[in-house]
Amino acid sequence: MTDTADPNPADRLVALLDLERIEENIFRGRSPDEHLQRVFGGQVAGQALVAAGRTTDGGRPVHSLHAYFLRPGRPGVPIVYQVERVRDGRSFTTRRVVAVQQGRTIFHLTASFHRPEPGFEQQLPMPAVPGPEELPGLADELREHLGELPDALARMTRRQAFDIRYVERLRWTTEALSDAEPRSAVWMRAVGPLGDDPLVHTCALTYASDMMLLDAVRLPVEPLWGPRGFDVASLDHAMWFHRPFRADEWFLYQQESPIATGARGLARGQIYDSDGALLVSVMQEGLFRPHDAPR
Template structure:
């Protein structure tokens, strides 16, 4: 799957403003939300020149079938003097599974400037490699998790606090994780945004669950992303680690809300993310294995 990510994000033209993306089996019953995000952004980006995406807002409407391709239709809403707006609908088996609006902006000089401060955390080189983290995780995990985590991933993750994934008494509703793609984005600014959109869905909803000592493979929970918003603040290179800091300010009525910030090593805030997810309790959690 690691080598396949670029081919998954490279869509096949299907006529005017229409594209087709193939799926892969992520190890569970539905398409990984980050794949749909990345492909939808790739489709919208194919219809815009000279402007980079600065924001996107998407809704996950139905679970995607990992055994079938996905068709993306792009509507050119507006091309203004400095902004372009696109709407993307993703269709599978004759039904819309995802909708997204995205805005693109000409890179401008000047203006006001400030940003949030990156937290002080250990660098990724001082943390255990992902293989150690996954080995410990899978030692306690149900069989349903092994297919998903027991294979090479296109984005490497190194959590600052591995123990947060193992504690059943709950952890802080805040976490930080270093992330880095295992693929070459070739210094391509458009591709870097697309791959970061893909990666932004990896650990975000976990923040709600970890606060309660639960995780996405808990058989007593029904968990799914409901929406996803993302803002790209500054140019960045995704050929090195980014720190993904996320928090969950609220969980209520079977919905968990999460927001995240992505920093380069030099402290530059390059993107922000917000997502609400379905977190529905369907039983009593079992003890860890």
């Protein structure tokens, strides 16, 4: 599909999350052929959560998910999502989802849904950062440093479903990282409206949560943009959803990495709305294998 035929990346994201129901608990998702080495993990996680949510009554929003990336998915090949209805209790609903591609399990997810109920509230404050209107968009910042963008990079920014604005200017050289801490923060929102289905917004944010969280791990050792010294792969992913939100409104994704060792790095993130309410907490571990490491 060309950019001319479908110019709105937000519409493409909604379509990507609109799974085909094959059987009562079996769904099929598209996997666009984007000429990537493997399917983007956020796509698989978002589609798996859609499959889980479509087997609930809709009155219980998801409050947590825990997932493992088991094998790389192949772009251009459909993915089948098999849902197990583990439990339907009075307050909580549990679903387990297995993603299968060409007969091989590539991913599995467990999601828990909670009937809304009252309770006390407390949270740590959102960090003080510039607002998104004060920051350049990703494409503008890249052009400022690179000049005319290579075709592949220009196409990537045009097709990006989220407007991304880094709170700190992108780190461009290894020298600039000499005292860099493993922390990063970005403002994000979908580039267009995503409709009014709360599950779509939850799954769209799940998609977005995998886009750059592991960047916090490697900030002290290599620039965000440029040649990479590591093969990077997500190993697992966990999220806790605290409050309702819209993924087509600005949210701050604050990220940090407490540790990297043994070719694995751990990252955690907090997602806030523009008023400072904590919406989502995220944890992810990734593999960081040097290109010259024995296989």
